[in-house]
Amino acid sequence: MGWAGKILRVNLTAGTIKSEPLNMDWAQKYLGSRGLGTKYLVEEIDPKVDPLSPDNKIIYATGPLTGTMASTGGRYTVITKGALTGAIACSNSGGFFGNELKNAGWDMIIVEGKAPAPVYLYVENGEARLLPADDLWGTSVWHTEEAIKAKHQDPQIRVSSIGLAGERGVKYACIVNDLHRAAGRSGVGTVMGSKNLKAVALRGTLGVKVRDFPAFLKAAEAGKAVLSGNAVTGQGLPTYGTQVLMNVINETGAMPTRNHRDVQFEGARAISAEAMAEKRPSDGKPNLVKNAACFGCTIACGRISQMDKTHFSVSNKPEYWGASGGLEYEAAWALGSNTGVDDLEALTYANFICNEQGFDPISFGATVSAAMELFETGAITTKETGGIEFRFGSAEALVKAAELTGKAEGFGVDLGLGSKRLCEKYGHPEFHMGVKGQEFPAYDSRGIQGMGLTYATSNRGACHLRSYTVASEILGIPEKTDPLATDGKPGLVKAFQDATAAFDAAGICIFTSFAWTLQDVAPQVDAAIEGGWSVERMVETGERIWNLERQFNLAAGFTAKDDTLPKRLLTEPAKTGPAKGLTNGLAKMLPEYYELRGWTPDGVPTNETLARLAL
Numbered sequence: 001m002g003w004a005g006k007i008l009r010v011n012l013t014a015g016t017i018k019s020e021p022l023n024m025d026w027a028q029k030y031l032g033s034r035g036l037g038t039k040y041l042v043e044e045i046d047p048k049v050d051p052l053s054p055d056n057k058i059i060y061a062t063g064p065l066t067g068t069m070a071s072t073g074g075r076y077t078v079i080t081k082g083a084l085t086g087a088i089a090c091s092n093s094g095g096f097f098g099n100e101l102k103n104a105g106w107d108m109i110i111v112e113g114k115a116p117a118p119v120y121l122y123v124e125n126g127e128a129r130l131l132p133a134d135d136l137w138g139t140s141v142w143h144t145e146e147a148i149k150a151k152h153q154d155p156q157i158r159v160s161s162i163g164l165a166g167e168r169g170v171k172y173a174c175i176v177n178d179l180h181r182a183a184g185r186s187g188v189g190t191v192m193g194s195k196n197l198k199a200v201a202l203r204g205t206l207g208v209k210v211r212d213f214p215a216f217l218k219a220a221e222a223g224k225a226v227l228s229g230n231a232v233t234g235q236g237l238p239t240y241g242t243q244v245l246m247n248v249i250n251e252t253g254a255m256p257t258r259n260h261r262d263v264q265f266e267g268a269r270a271i272s273a274e275a276m277a278e279k280r281p282s283d284g285k286p287n288l289v290k291n292a293a294c295f296g297c298t299i300a301c302g303r304i305s306q307m308d309k310t311h312f313s314v315s316n317k318p319e320y321w322g323a324s325g326g327l328e329y330e331a332a333w334a335l336g337s338n339t340g341v342d343d344l345e346a347l348t349y350a351n352f353i354c355n356e357q358g359f360d361p362i363s364f365g366a367t368v369s370a371a372m373e374l375f376e377t378g379a380i381t382t383k384e385t386g387g388i389e390f391r392f393g394s395a396e397a398l399v400k401a402a403e404l405t406g407k408a409e410g411f412g413v414d415l416g417l418g419s420k421r422l423c424e425k426y427g428h429p430e431f432h433m434g435v436k437g438q439e440f441p442a443y444d445s446r447g448i449q450g451m452g453l454t455y456a457t458s459n460r461g462a463c464h465l466r467s468y469t470v471a472s473e474i475l476g477i478p479e480k481t482d483p484l485a486t487d488g489k490p491g492l493v494k495a496f497q498d499a500t501a502a503f504d505a506a507g508i509c510i511f512t513s514f515a516w517t518l519q520d521v522a523p524q525v526d527a528a529i530e531g532g533w534s535v536e537r538m539v540e541t542g543e544r545i546w547n548l549e550r551q552f553n554l555a556a557g558f559t560a561k562d563d564t565l566p567k568r569l570l571t572e573p574a575k576t577g578p579a580k581g582l583t584n585g586l587a588k589m590l591p592e593y594y595e596l597r598g599w600t601p602d603g604v605p606t607n608e609t610l611a612r613l614a615l
Helices: 024-030 033-044 097-103 141-151 188-194 213-229 231-252 273-277 329-335 344-357 361-376 395-407 419-425 449-457 489-506 510-514 518-528 535-556 567-571 586-597 607-612
Strands: 006-011 016-021 058-061 076-081 088-093 108-112 119-124 127-132 158-161 175-177 181-183 197-203 288-292 302-305
Touching: 006 127, 016 127, 024 033, 024 535, 033 058, 033 076, 033 088, 033 108, 033 489, 033 535, 058 188, 076 097, 076 181, 076 188, 088 175, 088 188, 088 535, 097 158, 097 197, 108 119, 141 158, 141 197, 141 344, 175 188, 213 231, 213 518, 231 273, 231 288, 231 302, 231 329, 231 510, 273 288, 329 344, 329 361, 344 361, 344 395, 361 395, 361 419, 449 489, 449 586, 489 510, 489 518, 489 535, 489 586, 518 535
Parallel strands: 006 108, 119 197
Antiparallel strands: 006 016, 058 076, 058 108, 076 088, 088 181, 119 127, 158 175, 158 197, 175 181, 288 302
16 A cells, blocks of 8 residues: 555667566665665666666656645656766656656656667556657657647646757756656756657556555645645745745855855845746736646645746747746756846746756756856857857846757757866866766855755755755754854754655655654655654664665765865855855864764765664
């Protein structure tokens, strides 16, 4: 119960599809989704494999709460070796695809090999087949989804696909479902493209059963009540989306600006949630049309936006005049503050292109930002950029960069490398702002110290969704800690990392953790599946997942030397705001973190830790 009990294994090289029973012993140790999918990947590939080799695999995984009545129970994850980083990659997405996979009767899809020609996988309940995708190859995510629905004459089909970015090797290409929801980071879409797999299309009507329905109903309803009564999940996110953070983080002095040269952006108000809701002088309409929810979600933080038709980016492009996925905080920051651009419509357009062609707006915006610093310091000129003046604050450069990167044309080929490879190519590796090859998200770790340790130790490269200490350091959830202090942060980071892994493995959205603790999640998991899932067991499972990911990365060639931050954050103090004069105190926090983890001073899990976690 709670599980479909089946895995769909697809070998693209041979063109074969077969059903396998889910390994329930592993499910009892790693729960599901991120945890269980990672276990399968670790067991089935060489960690040193080239991410774009046919020997790499890509796994779509659900959790025990996916497809159930649990709030936000629509999540799924894509697990592979990341094209951007070479590290373990696990990208989480919402929308309706995860629910459809579970309702089609499958817990996971494991894709291996490489198809000799473009294909897509079509799954209808317990049946699956590979179909030609020659007519879809070379088209966008938006076209692909609509074309597959039309081909099968079913508007209820759920599709996850890649656009031109994934086909043409942009290192941070995503897998997009429901037109604007994405497994977004680490280049999972690039891996999918390398396999000639254009899309996975699902239709599921089988339903999902739980172990103890009365107990599950009680726990799920109690959880929903907690979410609705919380100021963040019941009010802030529904009203403003994640963009509620734009002005908050800016005032805190932790807004990375112009490739992290500054920590506050003078144009933050113009690209904020408040600005999205205000009526434009040009047409009297706001950028924000409405909010939107994923399957089973009672928060509804999603944004749907519509552009100003007179804006230079779309004035002669009616295909972008309709409403589509609007700006989230991370995208607004990466495309805006980090590039110095305060043109809300230009940011919206660039975000539309990211959705349409399937590439990560965080890595893209950060790479454009690095390119702007390279340009302004003379390391590149209009000769390299194809005539584009890549200056901070240029909305025109941002718009053109999005168009070129989405199609991997011109200077977009260089931008598609990601900032690490771009900066190395042009002789300034120090301009890359990221960890393990993955670009930072929207929090400067001089102003939020715990995020520096979070970034440095994240298994998938710089990431806020592996340990969102912003909740504690800025929002006071579950308790307030000083964002400028390093004391206590190693324990805080470890606790967030382990809990987040458990949330992810359950198959629910991490945004619920603004209101929920594992005391809210464990009863839902326990009622859904066998095994006796207590809070303590959930915590231990999260810790086991974290150490499993660490083991993969160590075997792939990463070491403690990769648990670091760019020199800029460690040696150049913040210039303004509450953190003025501060750098990040990683050197103090990291040794204590290793000790709390039960790792050696070189960042390797000890035999005792591995034995305790049954690894």
